[in-house]
Amino acid sequence: MKEEIGILGGGLTGLSLGYFLNQKSYKFMILEKNQETSGLLKSIQIDGFTFDIGGSHIIFSKDKGILNLMVSLLGDNVVRNRRNTKILYKGHYIKYPFENGLADLPKRDNFECLYYFVQNLISKEKGLLNPPRNMKEWFYYTFGKGIAEKYLIPYNEKIWKYPLDQMSTVWVDRIPQPPVEDIIKSSLGIPTEGYTHQIYFYYPKYGGIQSLAKAFEKPINGNIITNFEVRKIKKEEGKWIISNGKQEFEVDKLISTIPLQELIKALEDVPNEVIEAVNNLKFNSLITVGIGVDKPKLNDFSWLYIPDKDVLTHRVSFPSNYSPYGAPQGKSSVLAEITYKDGDGVSRASDKEIAERTVEDLDRLGIIDKDEVILTTVYRFKYAYVIYDLNYKENLKTIFSYLKTIGIDSIGRFGSWEYANMDAVVKMVKKYVEGS
Numbered sequence: 282m283k284e285e286i287g288i289l290g291g292g293l294t295g296l297s298l299g300y301f302l303n304q305k306s307y308k309f310m311i312l313e314k315n316q317e318t319s320g321l322l323k324s325i326q327i328d329g330f331t332f333d334i335g336g337s338h339i340i341f342s343k344d345k346g347i348l349n350l351m352v353s354l355l356g357d358n359v360v361r362n363r364r365n366t367k368i369l370y371k372g373h374y375i376k377y378p379f380e381n382g383l384a385d386l387p388k389r390d391n392f393e394c395l396y397y398f399v400q401n402l403i404s405k406e407k408g409l410l411n412p413p414r415n416m417k418e419w420f421y422y423t424f425g426k427g428i429a430e431k432y433l434i435p436y437n438e439k440i441w442k443y444p445l446d447q448m449s450t451v452w453v454d455r456i457p458q459p460p461v462e463d464i465i466k467s468s469l470g471i472p473t474e475g476y477t478h479q480i481y482f483y484y485p486k487y488g489g490i491q492s493l494a495k496a497f498e499k500p501i502n503g504n505i506i507t508n509f510e511v512r513k514i515k516k517e518e519g520k521w522i523i524s525n526g527k528q529e530f531e532v533d534k535l536i537s538t539i540p541l542q543e544l545i546k547a548l549e550d551v552p553n554e555v556i557e558a559v560n561n562l563k564f565n566s567l568i569t570v571g572i573g574v575d576k577p578k579l580n581d582f583s584w585l586y587i588p589d590k591d592v593l594t595h596r597v598s599f600p601s602n603y604s605p606y607g608a609p610q611g612k613s614s615v616l617a618e619i620t621y622k623d624g625d626g627v628s629r630a631s632d633k634e635i636a637e638r639t640v641e642d643l644d645r646l647g648i649i650d651k652d653e654v655i656l657t658t659v660y661r662f663k664y665a666y667v668i669y670d671l672n673y674k675e676n677l678k679t680i681f682s683y684l685k686t687i688g689i690d691s692i693g694r695f696g697s698w699e700y701a702n703m704d705a706v707v708k709m710v711k712k713y714v715e716g717s
């Protein structure tokens with residue numbers, strides 16, 4: 282008889298963990314705090330509209346095996362789309378990524394982007410530039426002052442709400458250096474593409490992105506306990522006892538996929554330095570605003586980036602363009618994303634204020650007509666983005682060496698504290714199960 286495993290959290294990490302463990306005939310149970318599984322992949326249906334309330338999610342990957350797995354799990358319930366994404370800059374729709382859309386800029390801005398890119402390149406070749414020490418320097422170093430100051434810095438300041446010169450380059454290091462040929466072509470208006478692994482993306486025909494989480498869940502749904510918030514974890518006679526304050530479960534092994542903060546909070550006798558390290562981890566929370574519009578088509582866009590700081594949302598997507606079944610016939614949907622931090626102005630604003638402000642903003646920008654809005658709905662997720670501040674590695678070292686000594690594995694976006702998309706999560710879990 283194999284040992285019983287307790288999996289904490291039923292987001293994509295917990296569900297895919299169950300999926301792979303099940304294939305190896307392990308005994309396990311997934312304990313999920315919410316009424317339903319899926320975490321950030323949760324979708325809701327209101328009056329025929331489907332909204333991905335953890336933010337707009339599309340399925341893509343550089344890893345063909347993982348992509349095939351995700352797509353094949355959806356069976357017939359999948360559509361394939363070509364990305365048509367823009368950046369809204371001074372009222373102009375610029376092709377995404379920005380460096381591939383320079384010709385869409387006003388002439389002066391286009392010139393400045395090209396000029397500073399070339400100037401920067403020459404300085405780099407001459408060895409006049411120091412290697413970047415943080416994200417802000419990385420933007421200047423890689424793209425030059427034009428692209429950095431017109432788009433990358435304002436947009437990233439808006440989404441991260443954290444000083445970019447205090448963020449590590451870990452997240453941006455994986456972005457490829459733009460070939461000079463592409464930048465010149467882009468400036469002249471000769472078509473080039475960036476982030477090509479994402480040009481085509483998949484999306485569920487019905488049910489929003491949650492259909493993907495549900496597809497992982499299908500073979501294992503007998504092993505899931507919902508409405509169970511892990512509050513206390515202790516070890517007694519070699520067994521882990523997990524409690525929500527009312528009910529207890531006993532397991533031989535623990536794998537946590539809940540945020541590190543929530544895991545450490547539930548453990549007893551945690552050393553102060555570990556508590557301090559976990560308190561020092563930085564993250565962003567997310568508000569999504571779903572908007573139903575009484576118009577058959579708003580535009581052909583997949584999603585739009587909005588660096589303008591006078592606009593509350595940093596990104597709006599158009600779910601009914603991903604799948605026509607995302608909205609009732611003759612209607613369209615919009616999903617706006619807003620990041621915030623506990624205690625800031627956005628966190629204190631009511632859902633009604635957030636929805637009204639978002640509709641006003643989008644109306645002013647000409648993206649929707651507020652008189653055609655038939656519904657709005659607002660959701661909040663405490664854990665949305667991990668922030669790679671300059672000390673995060675040290676903090677993680679302290680936390681993970683403690684978890685190792687007590688024998689708990691912690692994986693997933695907030696369990697391993699990584700900017701991990703769905704494909705990275707599934708890959709991480711597959712590797713973990715194959716190694717265990």
Ligand SMILES: Cc1cc2nc3c(=O)[nH]c(=O)nc-3n(C[C@H](O)[C@H](O)[C@H](O)COP(=O)(O)OP(=O)(O)OC[C@H]3O[C@@H](n4cnc5c(N)ncnc54)[C@H](O)[C@@H]3O)c2cc1C
Nearest residue numbers: 290292293294314320321336338339510511693694702703
């Ligand atoms: C705005 C946004 C857009 C994104 N877009 C994309 C995209 O387009 N493509 C892509 O591939 N990826 C995208 N992602 C990433 C994707 O959402 C993550 O990779 C994935 O959801 C991570 O799953 P997880 O299970 O690790 O975390 P989560 O989804 O956060 O799951 C954690 C689970 O643990 C539960 N939990 C927490 N505390 C407790 C507790 N005490 N007891 C029990 N349960 C608990 C939570 O309720 C939750 O269900 C996006 C993320 C965001 C924020």
